[in-house]
Amino acid sequence: MKRRLFVASSLSALAGCGPISAALSQNRGVERALASAETLNHALIGTRGLAREYREGDVDRQFRVNGFATPSDANYARLLAGQFASYRLVVDGAVDRPRAFDLGELYALPQQTQITRHDCVEGWSAIGKWSGVRLSDLLDAVRPRDDARYAVFRCMDNDGAGNLYYESLDLHQARHPQTLLALRLNDAPLDPDHGAPVRLRVPTQLGYKSAKWIARIELVGSFAKIYSGNGGYWEDEGYEWYAGI
């Protein structure tokens, strides 16, 4: 009798936890306390090491498409119709030499190819062969000033409600030898669904850092005043800025 009562009360305690955890999850103080794990993880894991590079045979020829819908606005349609001949990647902000690169200029920079695994925050993984410009080389071309601490990536896709995607990396991660501005996927120019004409590849962090459809890279000292101030679209929605885990 006592036993049954105990089991029954344990089960009802479990069932009662849904509303409790929901209430706690929405409490700002609790949220901030839980988010302290991000600081620890960033300090401990950081931006060390190199992502594993795979062989040609490991590549997913049909690379999974995820995230926002491919841009369908007039501007993107015009760029696409012109095979991105009129596309310019603006790199500005806290730099000595702000510049707008066309695709020819990006292809003229040294190209890196990497076969790396893309790890989505949702849990799935896919392997792609990416080619493009090391972000570090691009930064060298524009010379970030001493007050530049982050590269903010402004994208052309939006969440359906008009909010544009954006992301940011600190300069340490931006200078990581595998952080790539990808122009090609699996031996072909990026197609529209995979972020054409230029996307980011950050194989040492989760997929949402690898922003697609990049229009502009802005070097800043702080991203506190950009949108909600958390350094990225998903970061503003509660995801960690440090996405190494």
Added chain:
Amino acid sequence: MSSVRPAPIYRYALLTRASHWVWFVAFFVLVGSGLQIFNASPNLDASDKSDPARRVLAIGSPAAGVGTTTIFGHTFVTTNWLGWTGNGMGSRGARAFGATLTIPGYQDLSGGRRWHLFFAWVATVCWLAWLISSAIKGSLREMVLRPGDVPKLWPMQAYYLKLRETPPPHGIYNPLQKAAYTLVLFLLAPLVVVTGLALSPGIDAIANPLTVVFGGRQFARLWHFAGMVLLLGFFAIHVFQVATQGFVNQMRSMITGWYRP
């Protein structure tokens, strides 16, 4: 012929008791938030990258109102249990694990991750503190199963099954307890921590062999899930035993430290 009640013994040190309850809370949160994270991609593959050809478990909803669970290619209808479950907002929807099992109850991957990554630290730091302190005090010896304990496992089980009148001679913990604690504290707990770390692209870049030994990232996710299921199995047996072996005495000993033999 007055029966003398044996004097209570001080069985659990403060740190052991504190660790026990910290783990209880952490385990509860980690399972709920882990299921929330699982829901974002409700498949487990025995591979490095995602690979439907090597799918071991898939929970889905092929049509509104229907939930299915596929294990090694065999599909079972699990409507209202798995695949089509409570969405935490008063109705049902396509979700692998339902709102009563996930933290938060409603679909919220970022919220689940915050709970999970925080309590992963809590559980791990607590484990390390307990391990170091127990090693220093020398109390680990009483808990860890040794080769000499193995022949006593069956006699102990036989005693529980009332096939034997007396238990085999043993120290503070009997051989079955030692086996359970060794399995949980030195095998399953490290397994879930290490396989969890193996899911991290940042850790993978620092220590790729860690991911490789488990068969790759998706395989590590499968081990992580399997470790959780085994720990839940331990939890169920553990609670059953506490409830049947003198509930009040057991609870008191894990709260105050004093146990009446």
